[in-house]
Amino acid sequence: MSAADKVAPPPLPPAELCTGVHGLPKVLLRESRGSSAEVYLYGGQVTSWKNDHGEELLFVSSKAIFKPPKAIRGGIPICFPQFANHGSLEQHGFARNRFWKIDNDPAPLPTNSTSKAYVDLIFKPSDEDLKIWPHSFEFRLRVALGPGGDLMLTSRIRNTDAKPFTFTFAYHTYFSVSDISEVRVEGLETLDYLDNLQNKERFTEQGDALTFESEVDKVYLSTPTKIAILDHEKKRTFVIRKDGLPDAVVWNPWDKKAKAMADFGDDEYKHMLCVEPASIEKPITLKPGEEWRGRQELSAVPSSYCSGQLDPRKVLQGC
Numbered sequence: 001m002s003a004a005d006k007v008a009p010p011p012l013p014p015a016e017l018c019t020g021v022h023g024l025p026k027v028l029l030r031e032s033r034g035s036s037a038e039v040y041l042y043g044g045q046v047t048s049w050k051n052d053h054g055e056e057l058l059f060v061s062s063k064a065i066f067k068p069p070k071a072i073r074g075g076i077p078i079c080f081p082q083f084a085n086h087g088s089l090e091q092h093g094f095a096r097n098r099f100w101k102i103d104n105d106p107a108p109l110p111t112n113s114t115s116k117a118y119v120d121l122i123f124k125p126s127d128e129d130l131k132i133w134p135h136s137f138e139f140r141l142r143v144a145l146g147p148g149g150d151l152m153l154t155s156r157i158r159n160t161d162a163k164p165f166t167f168t169f170a171y172h173t174y175f176s177v178s179d180i181s182e183v184r185v186e187g188l189e190t191l192d193y194l195d196n197l198q199n200k201e202r203f204t205e206q207g208d209a210l211t212f213e214s215e216v217d218k219v220y221l222s223t224p225t226k227i228a229i230l231d232h233e234k235k236r237t238f239v240i241r242k243d244g245l246p247d248a249v250v251w252n253p254w255d256k257k258a259k260a261m262a263d264f265g266d267d268e269y270k271h272m273l274c275v276e277p278a279s280i281e282k283p284i285t286l287k288p289g290e291e292w293r294g295r296q297e298l299s300a301v302p303s304s305y306c307s308g309q310l311d312p313r314k315v316l317q318g319c
């Protein structure tokens with residue numbers, strides 16, 4: 001067969017439904033320049049985001065249990081309708097351990113990207129869910145990869161009930177980092193936070209970038225729309241852009257708590273950091289028919305992208 005006779009393989013679809021761990025359905029997203037993402041219908045949870053070199057950017061525990069009723073440990077769990085134990089529901093609400101559906105007829109969403117690598121999911125409460133949280137809603141989640149490999153999550157929650165309801169929310173994003181001791185977070189300095197390790201008491205952060213040398217579990221309040229995680233060893237900076245989500249949780253369990261979690265490796269705390277765009281301090285109330293939107297957009301750029309050094313000011317201002 002001559003070279004001319006060879007037929008190029010058909011391009012891989014930008015969004016494909018396939019089977020993941022333990023036969024759980026997942027959607028694989030592929031952007032034409034090589035970046036990719038995976039979304040499990042269980043939890044509507046992103047479990048992988050890779051750049052165009054195939055490097056994984058999110059942390060998923062090697063001990064993660066991909067089986068209901070436990071939520072998957074890592075990626076981007078959705079905390080709804082309750083963040084953590086801020087209410088009477090189970091920890092982080094129930095959206096993260098329910099099966100979502102593919103939404104084949106999503107309400108239009110303005111998009112400034114031509115990428116076809118996206119999926120729309122929908123979660124509506126079952127009769128059982130309504131017994132524990134008696135409010136009907138439609139939760140639409142779009143997960144999209146931008147042409148440069150950015151990962152975008154847009155949540156739209158509509159009150160389809162006859163009475164108002166109130167909720168808290170977080171994108172519980174687990175970033176993969178080379179070494180937690182080498183990581184700095186920019187954008188949260190000087191802000192007030194509630195310290196979950198000290199009875200949710202309110203403190204004010206010092207003027208320096210955050211660095212990590214022990215367990216941290218803080219809810220930063222009224223945060224800027226842009227936060228950066230600088231990974232010195234990897235020479236990579238994650239930039240989080242967010243909308244509709246004033247708070248940001250920063251969590252790392254460190255060694256003792258890591259050992260106490262069955263679905264988390266003893267030393268894995270060294271290689272992850274959760275920075276979670278959220279709405280916690282001021283819960284959101286929706287009247288019947290009203291819709292709320294919350295969005296997070298993640299990019300991973302080489303630190304050298306901003307003038308050859310780690311210069312957080314330039315990252316935060318955009319280069």
Ligand SMILES: O=P(O)(O)OC[C@H]1O[C@@H](O)[C@H](O)[C@@H](O)[C@@H]1O
Pocket residue numbers: 084091092172196217218249251276
């Ligand atoms: O083990 P879970 O339920 O996934 O929660 C993990 C952590 O999630 C964080 O968002 C909370 O601030 C922590 O308090 C909590 O420990």
